[in-house]
Amino acid sequence: MSVLPQPGPPRVLALAQLINSCGDGAFYVTSALYFTRVVGLSATEAGFGLTAGWAAGFLASVPLGALADRRGPKATAVALALGTAAAVGAFVFISSFAAFVLAACVYASMQCGLAAARQALLAALVDQAERTRTRARLQSSTNAGLAVGASLGGLALYADTRPAYLAVFAVDVAGFVVAALLLRRLPPTPPAPARTAGEPRLAVLRDRPYALVSLLNLVMQLHIPMIGLAIPLWIVERTAAPGWTVSGLLVLNTVSVVLFQVRVARRVKDLTSASRTIRYAGVLLLASCAVFAFSTTGGPWTAALILLGAAALQALGEMMQASGAWEISFALAPDGRHGQYQGFFGSGFAVARMIGPLVLTTLVLSGGTLGWLVLGGAFLTAGLAMGPAVRWAAANRPLEADRAQVLVTARR
Known part of the structure; x- marks a missing residue:
């Protein structure tokens, strides 16, 4: 099955994401060792710099998203893709901790702003009924690219030389430049209409229902550092499973998203089905946490089978959460303000990257089984709360067909 959508703007968007995610995948698996082994930073300095970077990305998401509204999402996305390429290239020249922190802040800000602009671009070019399915295609493309990039990064790790690491950075820079060139091929996207009298410059910051929905989505997004950090540490330190x-x-996680994300997203057609899907995601993520906690029992092969079962539940929960979140974030954002609204909603990713490692390692490695259950309970609570939060948000917006349906079927 092709991960690319039908020809036209959706395919161009997917190609752009596929290409630059190849570079990102290589960058993600090699950057920590480059910063510590080549630049000479300590692990603490590298961790602090990346945390500061994602904090800056969180703060920049809404202003850069609003810029996409004012200047047009296409022009802004192209500029931010080139800005991200420049930020990655700057890492090659850093030689001090201060320079690293500055470069990390610019890099994360560009990445978060680019994500918001891309979402606004998708909203401008794709009909509302097709946005979630198109976004699922983009996610499949992204994961496919990350997998290819991670393989390239693995070669650099095997060589473990400065030229090998620099080659990875060059690939990442090239990926963002090519992505920018592809985005330039898209149809024009004019800026949003000017603000009405009395409308705040960053209206999303005063939209409390949308803020609550975004906060609940942030809690659900803790599955991102869970699969990338907490679970590997848990396997190595607490289970008998083979390396x-x-x-x-x-x-398993990457392949599942590539193959099945689009199929899962097909079930999400409106705010009602999106809320229901996130509720089911909370149940699945709780179940996966409970199974992960049970993986300390048995020998190597028993533990490995338990872990694989838990990871399968986690992957399905992740895909359901993402599908529901995309529909909610698009449907509740006012037309012409998708940049700032998507920037705010998407900033949860930066926060999850920022606080997730500390929160999850503390819960899982220190708390053991109880920690896993607490984490699963947080997923379940957020999933159950999403429905009422979406109904509150829908009630504070014009009653378009989809939003009216949410209010009528509030207890479905």
Whole structure:
């Protein structure tokens, strides 16, 4: 099955994401070792710099998203893609901790702003009924690219030389430049209409129902550092599973999203089905946490099978959460303000990257089984609360057909 959508703007968007995610995948698996082994930063300095970077990305998401509204999402996305390429290139020249922190802040800000502009671009070019399915195609493309990039990064790790790491950075820079060139091929997207009298410059910051929905989505997004950090550490430190299980679970997650994300997203057609899908996602993520907690029992092969089962539940929960979140974020954002609204909603990713490692390692590695259950309970609570939060948000917006349906079927 092709991960690319039908010809036209959706395919161009998917190609752009596929290409630059190849570079990102290589960058993600090699950057930590480059910063510590080549630049000479300590692990603490590298961790602090990346945390500061994602904090800056969180703060920049809404202003850069609003810029996409004012200047047009296409022009803004192209500029931010080139800005991200420049930020990645700047890492090659850093030689001090201060320079690293500055470069990390610019890099994360460009990445978060680019994500918001791309979402606004999708909203401008794709009919509302097709946005979630198109976004699922983009996610499949992204994961496919990350998998290819991670393989390239693995070659650099095997070589473990400065030229090999620099080659990875060059690939990432090239990926963003090519993505910018592809985005330039898209149809024009004019700026949003000027603000009405009395409308705040960043209206999303005063939209409390949307803020609540975004907060609940942030809690659900803790599954991102869970699969990338907490689970590998748990496997190594607390289970008898063989070492290959760590990479096996990551491959399972990536392949699942590439193959099945679009199918899962087909079930999401409106705010009602989106809320229901996120509720089911909370149940699945709770179940996966409970199974992960049980993986300390048995020998190597028993533990590996338990972990694979837990990872399968986690992957399905992740795909359901993402599908529902995309529909909600688009449907509740006012026309002409998708940049700032998507920037705010998407900033949860930056926060999850920023606080997730500390929160999850503390819960899982220190709390053990109880920690896993607390984490699963947080997923379940957020999933159950999403429906009422969406109804509150829908009630504070014009009653278009989809939003009216949410209010009528409030208890479905």
